[in-house]
Structures are given as C-alpha cells and as structure tokens.
Amino acid sequence: MTEVSACFHCGDPCDADAIVFDEKNFCCNGCKIVFEIFSENDLSGYYDLQNFPGASPKELEGKYDFLDNSAIADKLLEFNDGGTQIITFYIPHIHCSSCIWVLENLNKLDRNIKASQVDFPKKTVRVTFNFEGISLKQLSLLLGKIGYAPYISLDDFQTEKIKKDRSIIYKLGIAGFAFGNVMFLSFPEYFEVNEFWLDQYKTTFRWLMFAFSLPVFFYSASGYFIAAIKGLRAKILNIDVPLALGILVLFVRSTVEIIFDIGSGFFDSLTGLVFFLLLGKYFQQKTYSFLSFERDYKSYFPIAVTRINKNGSEESLQVNEIKKGDRLLIRNDELIPVDSILLKGKARIDYSFVTGEIEPVEKESGEKIFAGGKQVSGSIEIDTLKPVSQSYLTQLWSNQVFDSDKENSFTSLTNTISKYFTISILSIAASATTYWLFVQPTLAMNVFTAILIIACPCALAMSAPFALGNMLRIFGKLKFYVKNDQAIERLAKADTLIFDKTGTITANKKSLVTYEGTTLNKGEKSLLKSTLRTSGHPLSRILYSHLNGSELVKLSNVEEVVGQGISAKFNEQQIKIGSATFVNAGNIQNNLQTAVHIRLNEDYKGSFLFKNEYREGLSELFKELAPEYQLAILSGDNNGEAASLKKILPLKTSLLFQQTPKEKLNYIRQLQQNGHRVVMVGDGLNDAGALKQSDVGIAISENVNVFSPACDAILDAGKFKELHNYIKVAKGAMTIIKISIAISFLYNVVGLYFAITGQLSPVVAAILMPLSSISVVLFTTFMTSLISRKLN
Amino acid sequence: MSVIYLLLTISVVIAVFFFVVFILSVKGGQFDDTYTPSVRMLFDDELVKEKDQVQKTTSKNKDE
Numbered sequence: 001m002t003e004v005s006a007c008f009h010c011g012d013p014c015d016a017d018a019i020v021f022d023e024k025n026f027c028c029n030g031c032k033i034v035f036e037i038f039s040e041n042d043l044s045g046y047y048d049l050q051n052f053p054g055a056s057p058k059e060l061e062g063k064y065d066f067l068d069n070s071a072i073a074d075k076l077l078e079f080n081d082g083g084t085q086i087i088t089f090y091i092p093h094i095h096c097s098s099c100i101w102v103l104e105n106l107n108k109l110d111r112n113i114k115a116s117q118v119d120f121p122k123k124t125v126r127v128t129f130n131f132e133g134i135s136l137k138q139l140s141l142l143l144g145k146i147g148y149a150p151y152i153s154l155d156d157f158q159t160e161k162i163k164k165d166r167s168i169i170y171k172l173g174i175a176g177f178a179f180g181n182v183m184f185l186s187f188p189e190y191f192e193v194n195e196f197w198l199d200q201y202k203t204t205f206r207w208l209m210f211a212f213s214l215p216v217f218f219y220s221a222s223g224y225f226i227a228a229i230k231g232l233r234a235k236i237l238n239i240d241v242p243l244a245l246g247i248l249v250l251f252v253r254s255t256v257e258i259i260f261d262i263g264s265g266f267f268d269s270l271t272g273l274v275f276f277l278l279l280g281k282y283f284q285q286k287t288y289s290f291l292s293f294e295r296d297y298k299s300y301f302p303i304a305v306t307r308i309n310k311n312g313s314e315e316s317l318q319v320n321e322i323k324k325g326d327r328l329l330i331r332n333d334e335l336i337p338v339d340s341i342l343l344k345g346k347a348r349i350d351y352s353f354v355t356g357e358i359e360p361v362e363k364e365s366g367e368k369i370f371a372g373g374k375q376v377s378g379s380i381e382i383d384t385l386k387p388v389s390q391s392y393l394t395q396l397w398s399n400q401v402f403d404s405d406k407e408n409s410f411t412s413l414t415n416t417i418s419k420y421f422t423i424s425i426l427s428i429a430a431s432a433t434t435y436w437l438f439v440q441p442t443l444a445m446n447v448f449t450a451i452l453i454i455a456c457p458c459a460l461a462m463s464a465p466f467a468l469g470n471m472l473r474i475f476g477k478l479k480f481y482v483k484n485d486q487a488i489e490r491l492a493k494a495d496t497l498i499f500d501k502t503g504t505i506t507a508n509k510k511s512l513v514t515y516e517g518t519t520l521n522k523g524e525k526s527l528l529k530s531t532l533r534t535s536g537h538p539l540s541r542i543l544y545s546h547l548n549g550s551e552l553v554k555l556s557n558v559e560e561v562v563g564q565g566i567s568a569k570f571n572e573q574q575i576k577i578g579s580a581t582f583v584n585a586g587n588i589q590n591n592l593q594t595a596v597h598i599r600l601n602e603d604y605k606g607s608f609l610f611k612n613e614y615r616e617g618l619s620e621l622f623k624e625l626a627p628e629y630q631l632a633i634l635s636g637d638n639n640g641e642a643a644s645l646k647k648i649l650p651l652k653t654s655l656l657f658q659q660t661p662k663e664k665l666n667y668i669r670q671l672q673q674n675g676h677r678v679v680m681v682g683d684g685l686n687d688a689g690a691l692k693q694s695d696v697g698i699a700i701s702e703n704v705n706v707f708s709p710a711c712d713a714i715l716d717a718g719k720f721k722e723l724h725n726y727i728k729v730a731k732g733a734m735t736i737i738k739i740s741i742a743i744s745f746l747y748n749v750v751g752l753y754f755a756i757t758g759q760l761s762p763v764v765a766a767i768l769m770p771l772s773s774i775s776v777v778l779f780t781t782f783m784t785s786l787i788s789r790k791l792n
Numbered sequence: 793m794s795v796i797y798l799l800l801t802i803s804v805v806i807a808v809f810f811f812v813v814f815i816l817s818v819k820g821g822q823f824d825d826t827y828t829p830s831v832r833m834l835f836d837d838e839l840v841k842e843k844d845q846v847q848k849t850t851s852k853n854k855d856e
Contacts, residue, residue, distance in 0.1 A: 097835075169818050
C-alpha cells in the first residue's frame with residue numbers, strides 16, 4: 001500500500017516519489033524550492049501560522065515580459081520618484097495569515113524592497129521598492145517564484161484610479177461627535193426647573209448646541225438635501241424628500257426658538273436623526289472588496305502580447321494596438337486576445353471562462369480561432385483577423401444593454417411607500433394648522449412645524465437598509481455574494497428563472513466516468529493509473545482520480561502525443577491510452593460522447609466514457625421552483641443532452657439549444673417586455689449580456705477568486721442547490737421590512753398626538769425619535785437573522 | 793458658577809482636538825482596511841539575532 005503523505009508546503013498528497021528535504025515531504029520540486037527560499041532567508045515562520053499555506057509555483061517563463069515596457073510600467077506604478085517606486089499588486093493566492101506574514105516580510109528576500117503592506121480583504125499587496133535595484137518584472141517574478149504570482153490584466157492598465165470616497169465616514173463622524181455633545185448640553189433644560197443659574201447660562205448652552213449642529217446640518221445632512229432636490233426635479237417623491245423636509249424644519253424652528261428665547265430648540269433630535277440615518281447608510285454599504293461585480297472581458301485579458309515581426313524578432317505589443325495581419329506568439333497558459341487563424345503549433349484552447357466548457361477545443365493549422373480562450377499545450381503562432389474590440393466576444397459589450405443601469409429603473413419599496421407618506425403628512429399638517437388657526441392662532445406655527453418634525457420617516461428610511469444590509473452579510477457568510485440591497489429586492493420579486501447549461505447546471509470538476517469493454521485486472525489498472533499520472537490533459541487527470549486504490553509502478557518509454565494519447569512500457573507490457581485513432585480502435589460508434597480508449601499490447605480493451613455530471617441537487621431544485629416560477633434552460637451547446645435533461649427536469653421547463661450570447665439576451669428582453677421579472681443564472685463571459693439584461697444576474701462560480709462576468713450576485717457552486725431557499729429568505733426579508741414600517745407608523749401616530757395637540761416638547765421628540773429608530777433597527781436585524789437560521 | 797465658562801471651553805477644546813485627530817487618521821487611510829491590522833498584531837516580533845548565530849546558520853546551509 002503506498003503511503004500518502006501531505007506536502008509540507010501546499011498540502012497536496014505526495015505520491016510514491018515524494019521529494020524529501022530537511023526531513024519533510026514535498027509533492028513536487030516547485031514546493032521544495034519555495035521551502036528552500038524561505039528557510040535560507042529566515043522566513044520559515046511562514047509555516048508556523050497556518051498548515052499548508054503554500055501554493056506550488058507555476059511556470060512563469062515570459063509571463064511578465066511586458067513589464068519591461070516602460071510605458072506600461074509607468075502606468076501601473078502608483079508612485080514613481082527617484083529611488084522610490086510603489087506598486088499595488090492583486091494576488092489571488094492571498095488567503096490566510098501566513099500569506100500576510102510572508103508578504104509583509106518581502107524585504108528579507110531582496111534588499112531593494114523597502115516595505116510592503118497587505119490589504120487582506122482586497123487581496124492586494126502594496127510594495128515600496130527601488131526601481132534601480134529590482135525592476136517591476138523581477139519583482140513580479142520573485143513573487144511568482146514563492147507561489148504568490150500577481151495577476152495583472154488589461155483592467156488595471158485601462159481604468160483610471162478611482163479616488164477613494166470616504167465621505168460617509170467623515171459625515172458619520174461629525175454627526176456622532178455633534179450628537180453626543182448636543183445631548184449633554186441639552187440635558188439641563190429637559191427638566192424645566194426654574195433655577196437661577198440655569199437661566200443665567202442657558203443662552204451659552206443653547207448657542208453651543210447651535211454651533212455643534214451647524215456642520216451636521218450643512219455637511220452631514222447635505223446628501224439628503226441634494227437627493228431630495230434631484231427627486232423633486234424628476235417629479236418623484238422619494239424617501240429623501242420627507243427626510244430633508246424634516247431636517248430643514250428642525251433646524252429652522254430650533255434656530256428661531258433660541259434667537260427669540262421661545263425655547264431650547266430641537267438640536268438634539270436633529271443631530272440624533274442625522275446620525276442614525278447615516279449609520280443606516282453606512283451599514284448598508286457592505287462591499288466584498290476581493291470580488292468585483294463589474295467585470296468585463298478587460299479583467300481577463302492581458303495587457304500585452306508578443307508579436308513576431310517581419311524579420312522574425314519578437315516584441316511586446318499592447319493588446320489594444322494589435323492590428324489585422326499581426327502575427328502573434330501565444331505561449332502555454334496565455335490568453336488569445338483576438339479572433340485569428342492558427343499558423344503554427346498545436347492549438348488546444350480552454351474556453352471555460354467564456355462558455356463554461358472545460359474540455360479544450362483542438363484546432364488545426366489554418367482553422368479559425370476565437371478570442372477569449374487560453375492556450376493549454378505549448379506555444380502557437382496566430383494571424384490576427386480583427387482587432388480586440390471587434391472580436392466575436394468583445395463585440396458583445398457594444399450592445400446597448402451595457403449602457404443602461406438596471407438600478408435606475410427600479411423603484412424600491414421604501415420609495416413607493418414614501419410617496420404616500422409625504423402626501424398624507426402634508427395633508428395632516430395642513431388640516432391641523434388650519435384648525436388651530438381658528439381656535440388658537442399662536443399655536444398654529446408650533447403645530448405645523450411639530451408635525452413635520454415628529455412625522456419624520458426616519459424609521460421608514462431605516463427599515464430597508466438595516467434589514468437588507470443584514471441579509472447581505474448573512475448571504476455572504478453562506479457564500480452567496482450579493483452586490484447591493486436593491487438586488488435582494490429585485491430577487492424577491494422575480495417570477496422567471498433562466499439557467500445556462502454548461503458550467504452552470506453542469507459541474508466543471510466532476511465528470512461521470514463509465515467503462516465499456518473487457519474488465520481490467522489489478523495489474524492492468526495500476527499500469528493504466530501510472531501512465532495517466534504523466535499526462536496533464538484534463539481527461540487524464542479526471543480518470544486518474546477515478547482510479548483510486550491502485551498502486552503505482554515505474555514505467556519506461558513514456559510518450560505523450562499532445563492531443564492524441566499516451567503510450568508507455570512496463571515489464572514487456574505496452575499500453576496505449578487516448579483517442580480512438582491513436583489506439584487503432586477500429587469502428588468508432590459514439591461521436592458525441594468524449595471517450596478515452598485503452599489498448600494493452602495487441603488487445604483493444606475498451607473505453608472510458610465521460611459524461612457531464614449535473615450539479616448535485618439540480619433535479620430537486622427545479623422541482624421546488626416549478627410551482628411558483630417559469631423555468632428555462634438556454635444553452636450554447638448542441639441538443640445532445642436534451643433527452644437526459646428532459647428526464648431530470650420538470651416537464652414545463654423550456655429547453656433551448658445553440659443559443660448565441662445575443663439570442664440569450666433577446667430571449668430575456670422579450671420576457672421582460674411581456675411583464676416578467678427574470679433571474680438569469682450563468683457562468684461564462686458569453687452569458688455577460690444575458691446577466692446584464694435580466695433583473696437579477698447570478699454568476700455561479702466554482703472558485704470565487706477566479707473572475708466572474710458582471711452580475712448582481714455571485715453564488716458559490718457548492719451552494720447551488722440552496723438557491724430556492726435563498727430566494728425564499730429574500731422574500732421573507734421584504735415581509736419583515738413591511739412589518740417594521742408598520743411598527744414605525746405606530747410611533748408616528750403617538751408622536752402625531754403630541755404634535756397636533758401642541759404638546760411637542762424637545763424632550764418628547766428626543767425620546768420618541770431615537771426610540772423608534774432603535775426599535776426598528778433591532779427588530780429588522782433580529783428578525784432577518786431569525787429567518788436565516790435554517791439556512792446552511 | 794461662572795467657572796463653568798472655563799470648564800466648557802476646556803472640554804470643547806479637548807473634544808475638538810480628538811475630533812481633528814480622527815479626521816486626520818481617516819484621511820491617512822487608517823480606516824480603509826479594518827481587517828488586516830487585527831491579524832498583523834498577532835505576529836511575533838522578530839528577535840534580533842546575534843551576528844555569530846546568523847553566520848552559524850549560513851555555514852550549516854553551505855555544508856548540506
């Protein structure tokens with residue numbers, strides 16, 4: 001029985017030929033080398049903080065050559081002056097405390113690195129170094145050598161650096177600071193005791209409160225005034241209108257009161273109100289800094305490729321400058337950025353990010369290749385047909401759907417209710433004032449302003465942010481990363497669900513493997529497994545892991561013909577594994593199914609058939625969804641799987657095949673024009689248009705560190721079967737918001753009683769408003785956590 | 793009781809001072825990343841190795 005130990009560096013299982021160094025096992029030479037680098041440079045603490053923190057370093061030949069181009073390097077550097085340069089790298093492998101530790105100790109690896117700081121949520125490291133001692137390319141290569149290769153894409157090169165917007169923190173800080181101080185200063189006058197000293201100093205106290213409230217009114221609350229004016233101009237009564245009105249009336253009445261010595265004003269309620277509102281806004285702003293919901297193809301494309309000039313020399317060329325007719329060299333593991341024709345080399349292209357299909361596509365010389373795929377077997381040379389912006393893939397982004405913002409056309413629940421709220425409050429205020437004008441005119445102004453103050457919809461404005469903000473957090477813990485709270489509202493309203501096939505309802509990693517042919521004995525199986533181990537083809541790897549329990553043997557004469565198969569020899573036995581033609585299988589029956597055939601010596605043994613395995617729980621999920629939702633599968637594939645799909649899915653599911661990205665988009669648009677609210681679930685770049693057009697676009701991801709196209713939510717593939725439960729909880733959150741709004745109305749009724757009867761004193765306002773806000777916050781947070789308890 | 797003017801002035805000045813420090817620290821980017829410092833503070837401090845200790849380890853590596 002072969003002992004399987006875990007690699008000390010990366011934790012992968014080390015097989016028979018584990019490399020032993022310094023009394024530790026390593027699965028490959030790469031891991032051992034990283035360990036050596038760390039121990040020689042006093043960095044062995046890396047392994048103390050976390051078990052198996054490392055990654056096996058990948059092949060880096062030529063990967064960062066474009067950084068030698070000074071124009072590109074200049075654009076990427078954040079700071080460039082004399083002997084100090086600063087750059088921020090995005091490093092997908094950052095995932096634990098060991099990563100933080102080793103990346104902040106980079107200066108031990110090279111003296112020219114002065115300092116480095118990790119931002120863990122964003123998975124970036126900011127390195128300060130000296131250009132003259134270590135170039136940008138050498139720095140990237142160094143990081144790659146220790147398993148932390150930076151990911152640099154066209155997006156980093158093209159997007160302008162966005163200025164960080166910290167205004168919400170400033171506003172919140174000012175409001176909180178003022179709120180605390182004003183509360184203290186307003187205390188003496190709450191109790192209306194006629195003390196001499198109180199009368200002496202109350203002017204000082206009142207004007208101090210006024211001073212503290214000024215920055216709150218003019219700066220912290222400014223956002224609400226601006227939004228209210230915008231809404232009124234567009235003739236919409238959104239929630240900001242009554243809020244702004246309330247704040248304005250509060251300020252004006254309080255100032256008037258202290259100038260004419262009528263009372264102490266409501267500055268405590270003013271600052272408290274603004275503080276709680278901003279707190280809600282801050283709470284609602286949950287972002288996942290290591291994910292991006294805005295990705296397009298630019299995040300995936302490299303900045304530069306290698307062009308082969310007429311005289312045979314190679315040069316680095318920026319991707320946007322590629323012209324028709326350019327001859328490009330694409331190395332192993334590099335992306336093909338343009339539609340082109342294959343000139344030289346054996347092309348095996350992985351389009352999994354575009355279509356979700358993990359099986360590489362093989363092309364011969366002279367055949368057309370589409371942009372967006374990754375070349376996975378050696379280098380090829382291609383002849384450009386169209387520049388980057390005109391390729392079949394990137395053209396999708398010129399569709400008008402990418403110009404509009406689906407959030408602008410959606411009216412949230414809060415804004416719908418606020419319309420009625422504002423109108424009713426204004427009418428109550430008008431009627432109450434008119435009443436008092438006849439009965440006791442001195443009270444009229446008092447009552448009018450009091451109504452507008454106490455009826456302030458702060459609780460209404462806070463129900464949604466806190467409920468949905470909490471839902472965002474809960475969903476995030478369950479690996480359902482939603483972009484913002486509006487997306488949850490739209491999800492709750494959906495009535496149609498559309499799924500892509502490849503990569504969405506089919507699992508990328510697992511493949512159902514069945515064997516047809518003469519059964520293999522133990523020795524034959526171990527020979528098979530040992531031969532498979534030498535190959536990097538995805539089918540070999542799947543088959544290898546399928547054959548567990550077999551021993552490994554030492555082979556001789558191992559030969560892999562790329563794209564065809566492998567042959568090897570062991571003790572006089574010759575084995576051939578691969579395509580039907582490679583093993584001379586004779587008649588080939590099943591062309592639609594992927595198969596790996598086996599020939600041992602002179603006998604053809606049989607073949608392993610690979611079927612796409614559907615995701616766990618797919619059938620149950622569709623059964624659960626069928627009663628309430630309209631369902632459809634839109635696939636870019638051929639209809640080979642139609643029969644098996646019909647067996648596992650409910651009858652009413654529409655199945656459409658051979659859909660181009662544009663056709664998927666139009667299908668959804670058609671549904672929306674018929675009044676449906678559509679959720680699209682997809683995974684590849686070719687679903688980008690459909691995801692953008694739908695009301696809610698959900699991208700399924702097997703590994704959230706790898707990019708997903710622009711969407712409203714990213715769902716981890718393992719949680720796919722929970723989709724219906726998540727939608728149910730989203731609907732529950734909306735119900736909770738409605739209940740909490742009802743509760744806030746109760747407070748309003750109580751407050752209105754005081755206001756209409758002219759009894760609204762500062763202390764009553766100061767009690768009611770925070771009380772209503774806090775109870776709404778507690779209620780929504782508690783209830784949303786409660787309904788999510790059953791989720792896992 | 794007129795000492796209250798003095799007391800108010802002092803407390804307001806101190807409060808404003810802390811407020812200014814808060815604004816400066818937000819500007820300096822201290823609140824941009826609130827997670828990593830919590831991990832960073834758990835790292836052990838580096839012990840300053842004696843010179844001969846460093847030489848011993850390098851010569852040991854050379855022997856291997």
